[in-house]
Amino acid sequence: MQTGYLTEETLNIEPALLQLLMEVRLIVDPAYDANMYLVMSGTSVLIDTGTGLQSEECVKLLSEFIDPKDIDRIILTHRHIDHVGGAKALSEACDATLYASEDEAPSLRSGDQATTAARMFGKNLDKLDVESIGYGNAIEIGAEELRVIHTPGHTKGSISLYEEGTKSLLCGDTVFAYGGVGRWDFPTGNLQELVESVKGLTEIPIENLYPGHGPAVKGNAHKHIQASYRSLKVYRLV
Ligand SMILES: [Zn+2]
Incomplete structure (x- = not known):
């Protein structure tokens, strides 16, 4: 397993964006661990927590x-465990409250090893003290807000977070750069729901995309999402 951080250079942060939205990515194993994003605008919010294999390094x-x-x-x-495995350690280190959608929160509170894919990856998920956030709600960050968009398909309660001012989307595993889409064959996944979710994202003006895995996209991200939608045509559902 390779371990290392991306350098600031490879993070490719645009100065204009940096004022509102700062990005942190921790890479443990690029094929396995998820991206984490730090969103700063007056106050600060962390999006996702990785598997938890490197939580101490993450705090540093x-x-x-x-x-x-x-x-x-x-x-x-x-x-999924590669997004929530570090939640306990990081919430304690940051003294922060954990939030997940109303469809995801119960599985995290009960430490469901099956639908979180913890068992599949040979991990153990701690029971998490998670608050629910409703679909359509706005999460205030300083003067800005992240709108909670329900994007089911990868899991039942997957959410994407949209910041209107910079037209930025933090999308978890719903879509990825270069036309990628999330897997729908894990428990609670659903291809038809994924198609509808990705279609919905094509209808939002999105310039910057921050997915749960792989590179972020700075500028013209809507083209990447349209490619994701087209790729689903292979399944004859759109
Ligand atoms: Zn996932």
Whole structure:
């Protein structure tokens, strides 16, 4: 297993975007661990937490940008272990409240090893003290807000978070750069729901895309999402 951080250069942060939205990515194993994003605009919110294999290092990395105690909320895009495995350690280190959608929160509270894919990956998920956030709600971050969009398909309660001012979308595992789409064959996944979710995302003006795996897209991200939608045509559902 290769371990290492992306450098600031490879993070490819645009200065204009940096003022509103700062991105942190921790890579443990690029084929396995999920991206994490630190969103800063007056207050700070962390999106997803990785598998938890490198949580101490993650706190150190966050410390390069911010006092981790200034992160008051951690939003989980969906229940999978590679996004929530670090939630307990990071919420304790940051003294932050955990949030997940109303369809994902129960599986995290009960420590469901099956639908979180923890068992499949040979991990153990701790029971998490998670608050529910409703679909359509707005998460205030300073003067800005992230709108919670329900994008089921990868899992039943997957969410994407949209910031209107910069037209930025943090999409978990619903879509990826270069026309990728999330898997729908894990428990609670559904291809038809994924198709509808991706179609919905094509109807939103999105310039910047921050997916749960792989590279982020800075500028013209809607083209990547349209490619994701076209790729689903292979399944004759669109
Ligand atoms: Zn996932």
